[in-house]
Amino acid sequence: MSLVVQKYGGSSVADAEGIKRVAKRIVEAKRNGHQVVAVVSAMGDTTDELIDLAEQVSPIPAGRELDMLLTAGERISMALLAMAIKNLGHEAQSFTGSQAGVITDSVHNKARIIDVTPGRLRASLEEGNIAIVAGFQGVSQDSKDITTLGRGGSDTTAVALAAALDADVCEIYTDVDGVFTADPRVVKKAKKIDWISFEDMLELAASGSKVLLHRCVEYARRYNIPIHVRSSFSGLPGTWVSNEPQGDQNVEHAIISGVAHDVSEAKVTVVGVPDKPGEAAHIFRAVAEAEINIDMIVQNVSAASTGLTDISFTLPKAEGKKATAALEKIKATVGYDSLRYDDQIAKISLVGAGMKTNPGVTAQFFEALSDAGVNIELISTSEIRISVVTRADDVNEAVRAVHTSFGLDSDSDEAVVYGGTGR
Amino acid sequence: MSLVVQKYGGSSVADAEGIKRVAKRIVEAKRNGHQVVAVVSAMGDTTDELIDLAEQVSPIPAGRELDMLLTAGERISMALLAMAIKNLGHEAQSFTGSQAGVITDSVHNKARIIDVTPGRLRASLEEGNIAIVAGFQGVSQDSKDITTLGRGGSDTTAVALAAALDADVCEIYTDVDGVFTADPRVVKKAKKIDWISFEDMLELAASGSKVLLHRCVEYARRYNIPIHVRSSFSGLPGTWVSNEPQGDQNVEHAIISGVAHDVSEAKVTVVGVPDKPGEAAHIFRAVAEAEINIDMIVQNVSAASTGLTDISFTLPKAEGKKATAALEKIKATVGYDSLRYDDQIAKISLVGAGMKTNPGVTAQFFEALSDAGVNIELISTSEIRISVVTRADDVNEAVRAVHTSFGLDSDSDEAVVYGGTGR
Structure with a gap:
């Protein structure tokens, strides 16, 4: 049984x-x-x-x-x-x-x-x-x-x-039908994913997809427990999350699993940091000691003329105050110029194991954003994910443009989402 | 400590x-x-x-x-x-x-x-x-x-x-100040009892006083745990329930502790029961098997001419239907004439260990009711309690008359009850 x-x-x-x-x-x-x-x-x-x-x-x-x-x-x-x-x-x-x-x-x-x-x-x-x-x-x-x-x-x-x-x-x-290729509230042509690997699901969860939490997927991967995410309202088959697709599970979109976005983060930029060993460590130790979880970190190459560089990172908006307070305290010892805090940002991420073997993915991602007139402020990548930070105002357009560009749009005009509507 | x-x-x-x-x-x-x-x-x-x-x-x-x-x-x-x-x-x-x-x-x-x-x-x-x-x-x-x-x-x-x-x-x-000599909502001159014995409290609880439940008092008596009932609103000293009064606990009203009343019961009368051994047992076995808790039981002497008697008992109103159904089933085997069900009754009880040594108490109780024009339908007594059943409409007047007759009225015009008023 x-x-x-x-x-x-x-x-x-x-x-x-x-x-x-x-x-x-x-x-x-x-x-x-x-x-x-x-x-x-x-x-x-x-x-x-x-x-x-x-x-x-x-x-x-x-x-x-x-x-x-x-x-x-x-x-x-x-x-x-x-x-x-x-x-x-x-x-x-x-x-x-x-x-x-x-x-x-x-x-x-x-x-x-x-x-x-x-x-x-x-x-x-x-x-x-x-x-x-x-x-x-x-x-x-x-x-x-x-x-x-x-x-x-x-x-x-x-x-x-x-x-x-x-x-x-x-x-x-x-209360939704499963995991979608993008948030259906933003992308009307988003498609329900029939099957997704633990790895891709972990990246989506880390990038703003809210259907499954990172921690739960991680646990399921460790013990190899297949997860079936589905709607309690519609009763239709949902999304399978497992190591390998089984039987009739649809895997046609294996290159890219989906586009996730996240507007819950803010960006802190430490401006004019002396470009010498130990400064970055100093900064991030101060942030860590304040028990703040940071997400992306980007450091630009320093301008040769000044010997100064800028370090940016993103973090949950709710922790912005704590972070800037921690950094103010070390301003003198680090010797940076100023702090900039910006909470009008969005993170857009493209996730898919297929990008490992498809070198054109990154270029196509940036082109799609550029064609849509969306400016990129930060970039960070993992083996199966590319994330960019843009203006918060651009997020919906950016997600739609990327979704279309990678052929993720469904044929029907609107995603059928039963969440809540069945009540 | x-x-x-x-x-x-x-x-x-x-x-x-x-x-x-x-x-x-x-x-x-x-x-x-x-x-x-x-x-x-x-x-x-x-x-x-x-x-x-x-x-x-x-x-x-x-x-x-x-x-x-x-x-x-x-x-x-x-x-x-x-x-x-x-x-x-x-x-x-x-x-x-x-x-x-x-x-x-x-x-x-x-x-x-x-x-x-x-x-x-x-x-x-x-x-x-x-x-x-x-x-x-x-x-x-x-x-x-x-x-x-x-x-x-x-x-x-x-x-x-x-x-x-x-x-x-x-x-x-x-939410009240303690145990009173009567329900202060009915008797405005009811007095708070400073001390009462476990025994009297048990009788009051069994007779309709709702401040402490019978089961809890029984447990306290068995383990000899003094109970102090008091208001969470006023913080004043309340009523002590224990084996013996202690220190300055007021025991001036030792003859009669209080008057309780109960309008939650109904009366069932089995009319025309053959007056021969085993009939009463038959009736109450039927009631017990229906898991009904009965309270007072009264059987009148039979009229010599008919050889028939009436048996009355009281029970919670909520169990009236179950009881009459159980009795209807045994009508043929018992051979009684009819059933009467009456839920417009009240029980009034006088409780006090002092009545054991004061033989006039019963007479005074009945006189007080009679002077108030209250008719008595059933009587039942224990060593330290007398209970009568009257019409429900008479209950407030009856309680007040008995309370006054036994000198329980306080000197002030109105009982001071802090229950709820302090909120």
Whole structure:
């Protein structure tokens, strides 16, 4: 008997109707002869509402207590889902992260899974039950305190349980039909991707695609768990993420997987840095010590006449203030001229394993941007990705131009996205 | 160092402001040099809202899953309360029923506590923390499933923890100032009782007083834990419930503790029952098998001419239908004439250990009712209680007349009740 792990996000279980619809979908999988473990997030806006309550009683809620609070959210959705399934005549049991054996480190609010001991789940499945598991939460190995996994934690829960239970597939149900060649809200002709490799998916996730989080894909790649991202509203086949395409999975767009964009970053430029050994290290040590995650880094060659160079990097807008404050502190010791902060930027990335063996890709990418009149401010590349920074105002046009240039546009006039519309 | 267990009900922690007020009260006890364990219910109407959600997905929610669902309520309030306390500069940790060691049987929705193993609480207290514990919930000994204790379960949690931790007192904070000589909404001159024995409190609770539930008082009596019922709004001394009054506890009203009334019951009369051995047993076995809790039972002497008698009993209105259905089924075998169902009744009870040694109490009680023009339909007595059933319409007048007759009226014109008014 095959074992399927399914994950349903908060928008899929936002109300009683949503829960009943999800219950039917789960029962369908059970009727098709699978053992089913369903991982569920908190209903709709529950998590945000709980955070709001926490902020009303304490400006800086304690991590341990915030985790205790937030885990109430999945407790509600999982119990309701189990009831709804039993009401359809099937046996179901709900399990907290702790009961399901999701063991984490002790870093509250962003714990990492360090072990999964799914004994109770296995026993429940063997008894013929559908197992419902709270996503996003676990229990710390050392203190036995309740922990949460941070943003996108429920996807990671699902993949981790799939790995521990040796599941055949991990199905991530969401409010869109799968992973698209570009954001369908920007590119109307974006196409759903039938299959994508773990590597390309990791690059897309790192470049602004929000369907799957980087961390979850990384976990799935490590344990080689195929992910099937699909809509909980339409029920159509979605996007498979795995090592190799299987059977009829469409791989015609193997050169380029998609175009991602990201408007959540800002750019910091350190102007007039003396071009001598150790200066860059000095700058980035200061930024690292402020616990800021930076993304792209670009250093231009220095002008021979001045012996000064400019260093630019991008980072999440939310961390801009912290970064500039950290850099102001070392202005005297580094001896740079000035700082520039710019949050009106966008990052556009082209991702595809095919570019390794197709040297013309970079040139075509830049030409497409140029033809669209889009100016490039920074460039950074990996083996299977090219990213550029442009003005934020140009982002939609730039994405569309690149999408068309690489032949990614679908034949139909508009991408069919069932997200939310089916409710 | 003394150890205090405090319990705060849902109305005390109904919103962020309530939680912050309760946090201050807890910190005050800590500052006064006590170790503090605070048991907390779910915020305001949370439990009812969760039950409503459950009914939307399933007409008969499964017990195990309903318990999982409902326990989310205290999880939210206890985490917020711990945060609010930490925000006042004191250390606090929240614990679920399971983490606090509240071990129960496996009867979902109305589990009984069978053991308390408060090792984690003790360790947390020793570290100097204030321990916040979810009321109303536990974990089953056999299946390790989450259970709930049923109505008034948080009070029982508090008393059980007080017993297991050998606390000096269990303080039950509520939205009224304590136990009154009668319901202050009915009798404006009702007085707050400073001290009352476990026995009298048990009778009051069984007779309709809602401040403390019978089960919680019973538990406290068994382990000899003094209960202090008081208002979380006013902070004034409330009512002590214990074996013996202590120090300055006022015991001037030792003959009669109070007058309780109850309009939640209905009366069933089985008319024309053959007056021969075994008939009453037959009737009450049928009622018991339908799992109906009956309260008063009265059988009149049979009329010699007919050899028939009437048997009346009272029961919760909610169980009226079930009871009459069960009795209809045995009509032929018992051979009674007819059934009468009456839900327009009230029960009025006079409670006080003093009546054991004051034979005039019963006569005075009946005279007071008679002077007020109130007709008595049924009478039942225990060693320290007399109860009568009257028309529901007469209840307020009857309670006031009895209260005045036994000198329970306070000197001031109106009882000062802080419940809710302080919010």
